[in-house]
Amino acid sequence: MRRSAIAYKIWKYFMSPEAHSTVVAIAKNEGRYIAEWIAYNFAIGFDRIIVFSNDSTDETDRIVSRIRARDRRVLLIPWPSLPETSPQVSAYRHALRIVDTPWIACLDIDEFLVPFADGSVGGFLKRIPDDVSSVHINWRNFGSGGRISADYDFVTKTFFHCADPHWENHHHFKTFARTKLATDAHIHTIWVANGRQVLSDFNEFEMYNRGMSDRIAHDGIQINHYQSKTFEEFRQRMLRGDANYASDHPRDHSRERFALLDRNEATDMTIAMFEARFDAEYKRLIL
Known part of the structure; x- marks a missing residue:
């Protein structure tokens, strides 16, 4: 872990002092999606991106390294699994120790922040x-839209059918926190030493379960959560296991669970407002 801190210090040396935000993710065999995720996060204005690679055996590390060669604001940190340790939680906690931008957010590769307001x-x-010391931004879960084949180019340009805004899974959130006040991190939550903890409407809430709020707010910003995509993609992701555990034991990848998550009763195309900026970033970083 010490080498990653040294790598961060070297990386930070080349960074602009005006940077305000860092987005952090842990990735395991996300080569199919990682370039889109990085380009999108630059398109919406994140200043720095840190990817912890958890025992990836696909093209993830090569793709991120190639992007880093074009934009030094990206940092790749190898993060192998350790016995009895959550790779995701330990990566997030390490990020709290090394990130020095005023704000930090931790997202999954299937989560895209949409600051539409x-x-x-x-x-x-x-x-x-x-x-306010932390803002907890609720999910908006997207389904397959009836798509069966995974022969599409980009997640954000393909899936627009989603669950009703009041669906219970939207009580889940991810956190934007003031880095200097952050004391600990888990999968969905960053805890802070003091100050108000609010949802996106800047009003306080109760956390009735870790990572879940007692109400749902999509007030000017939301997290598009593409948990389903197609059934085959869902199945492959579940077979990779859970980054919250060191074990590679697969998660429930049944059609029954997919059917529960594959909600398509509404349509939301707000992410399309960033399409032109995304195209420019993707061309700059990848093409």
């Missing part, structure tokens, strides 16, 4: 009241 991460951060 402000048009950028920076615009959203400027609106956060000074007494």
Whole structure:
């Protein structure tokens, strides 16, 4: 772990001091999606991106390294599994120790932040009241839209059917936190030492389960959660196991569970507002 801290210090040396936000993810065999995720996060205005690679055996590391060669704001940190240790939680906790931008967020590779009211991460951060230390942003879960084949180019340009806004899974959230006040991290939550903890409407809430809020707010910003995609993609992801555990034991990858998550009763195309910026970033980083 010490080598990653040294790598971060070297990486930080080349960074602009005006950076305000870092997004962190842990990835395991996400080569199919990682380039889109990185390009999108630059398109919406994140200043730095850290990818912890957890025992990836596909093209993930090569793709991230190639992107890093074009943009030094990306950092790849190998993060092997250890016995009795959650790779995801330990990676997030390590990120809290090394990140020095004012704000930090931890997202999965199937999660895309959509700051539709402000048009950028920076615009959203400027609106956060000074007494707020963490903003907990609710999911909007997207389904397959009836798609069977995975022969598409980009997740964000393919899946627009989603669950009703009041679906119970939308109580899940991910956290934007003031880095200096962050004390601990889990899968969905970053805890802070003091200050108000709010949802995206900047009003306080109760956490009735770790990582779940007692109400749902999609007030100007949401997290598009592409948990389903096609059944075959869902199945492959579940077979990789859970990054919250060191074991490779597969998760429930049955058609019955897919059917529970594959919600398509509504349509949401707000992410399309970032398409032109995404195309430019993807061309700059990949093509």
